[in-house]
Amino acid sequence: MSQFVEFDTANWPSIVQNFGDTLNGWLASVDPGAATMACIFLVLVILFRRKIADWIVGGFSALLKRFAVSLSDEVTSGLKIAIQILVVTFALFLASNAISPPPVLNGLLEKLLSSVALIAVFATWYQLSGPFVSLLVVEKIGSATKETGWVQRISQFAILLFGLTSLLKVWQVDISGALTGVGVLGAGLAIATQDLIRNLVAGMTNMSEKRFESGDAIQVEGQFIGTVQRIDLRSTLVVGFDQIPRYIPNSELSNSVVLNYSARKHRxxxxxxxxxxxxxxxxxxxxxxxxxxxxxxxxxxxxxxxxxxxxxxxxxxxxxxxxxxxxxxxxxxxxxxxxxxxxxxxxxxxxxxxAGIELAYPTQTVQINGEPLSASP
Known part of the structure; x- marks a missing residue:
């Protein structure tokens, strides 16, 4: 836990003098050997950060392959950049601990390094939200398809909200009152939008089960046959063979028997x-x-x-x-x-x-006044 020094803001010359004395005292107490080792360690990490990132991402990719999931080039590149930033940030943190800076500098440095790490993590998460959301409908991580666009937007909003909250917490900004208000507002919105939430969850279920995709010809049993045009936040657009668009709530599709004719291999x-x-x-x-x-x-x-x-x-x-x-x-x-x-x-x-024969046609025998007569209908 970092310690913080409080200053009398009404006496700035005294603040500067105290800070200078603290800095001079710290410089005089720094162990040259520890400082040298810290600098060497930091330089080595910076020089080999790409190799370290390649090694970590390679191990992660090998682990995912055991679950039949492969990473695209876009995802791999984004992860490597984030890992390089995190590795250098961690090295700076270790180096700062080795030279034991004064409490004021130490607290400020910890906040800065924590902020950099958080920004790197959440920025990468934000950029890769599309490829990871695409796991709902495809076998490998790639670009998000258009039916997952609304899920990606919701994910990005949540990432921004969590990232900002975490960043403010690092700088000890009290947002408890705002969070309480957001919680009350969220509870009210949840009650008012029960139907929207139900359809949202049902839409994610439909995509995760891979029941159908855009362009598939489906039949909602007992209703009609049509082609899926778009899977949206609340409903799915299905255009019937009569060219009439139908907006079906996702919850109804989730609870219905859906025949996917496009998934068959033969007729x-x-x-x-x-x-x-x-x-x-x-x-x-x-x-x-x-x-x-x-x-x-x-x-x-x-x-x-x-x-x-x-x-x-x-x-x-x-x-x-x-x-x-x-x-x-x-x-x-x-x-x-x-x-x-x-x-x-x-x-x-x-x-x-x-074969010298003929195809048969339906015939009937009609009897009139006791005499049989053959006639075709």
């Missing part, structure tokens, strides 16, 4: 090929085998073992023999899906024609 193809009842077994099996061959060789379908691949004669319908084709496309792109369905439809027509 399902479920087609029933109806053949006329007069088809022979050989003709039906030839169509089935040709469909299996098309599925394997056309290059439009996902063929890995985990993908469902069912092409079988499934049932006898009222007017047809049905062949079920239940497979998956290679990708999830809608245009690619339409091209796959077009190729499959044309291939079915050619396969059925080559």
């Amino acid at each position: 399902r193809v479920k087609v029933v090929v109806p053949l006329v009842l007069s088809s022979t077994r050989e003709q039906i099996e030839s169509v089935r085998d040709a469909l299996r061959l098309h599925h394997q060789n056309c290059g439009d379908f996902h063929l890995d073992e985990e993908a469902a691949q069912y092409i079988y004669v499934s049932e006898l319908g009222p007017s047809s023999v049905n062949i079920l084709m239940y497979v998956w496309t290679k990708g999830a792109d809608y245009d690619e899906y339409l091209q796959t369905m077009e190729n499959l439809s044309l291939a079915i027509l050619e396969i059925v024609k080559a």
Whole structure:
């Protein structure tokens, strides 16, 4: 704990005289050997500060890699600068203790060094708030995406508030009254903005769970399908396929079942090929085998073992023999899906024609005056 000397401000010559006497007495009492060692230590730290920072950041990066998190160049550079400042500040603190300055100088030096350290920490924290907030939605620390912009702004405001409070505390500025007022105001605002806070927390939950991102096509179960345009402080903007924007409170999305179509890797193809009842077994099996061959060789379908691949004669319908084709496309792109369905439809027509049979159509039998008559609906 530092000691402080009080001066009579009404007698400035006496203050200057006392300070000069104190300084001269301290200079006379300084151990030359301790002062020399302190200076050498300080110079060495200043010369090797970059190496020390590289070593510390390297160890921190290696630790994070164990948790599958990597640091971007922007984050690494910011951390190195902050660590260099902190290392030099700590060296100055140790050097000052070695030469035991007078209480007045010692107290002032401690305040200055503490202020420099705090400014370095909070300034770096402020600059890197965006990359660290981006951890909510991405796998590695990089630049903040636009849906995390509001979270970054809140984080920066909190950092400035905590930094200023800490700095004033170092200089022993009494802000207890102001903090009490801020606390009362904060409690009142919390009560008045319960809905905003609930939606804020829900929005952070949605992003941390990575349920969806900007540009994803989602379906709020039981409501509608649309594309996520922006995730904001209170609500998420979703534009439906009817091009009507909908602002959905984050809390509602958090409590709803959300289907993210953009997260799927493949699209399902479920087609029933109806053949006329007069088809022979050989003709039906030839169509089935040709469909299996098309599925394997056309290059439009996902063929890995985990993908469902069912092409079988499934049932006898009222007017047809049905062949079920239940497979998956290679990708999830809608245009690619339409091209796959077009190729499959044309291939079915050619396969059925080559087998010498026809596709079945729904028919009904109507009896008039006891005479049967077949007619199409």
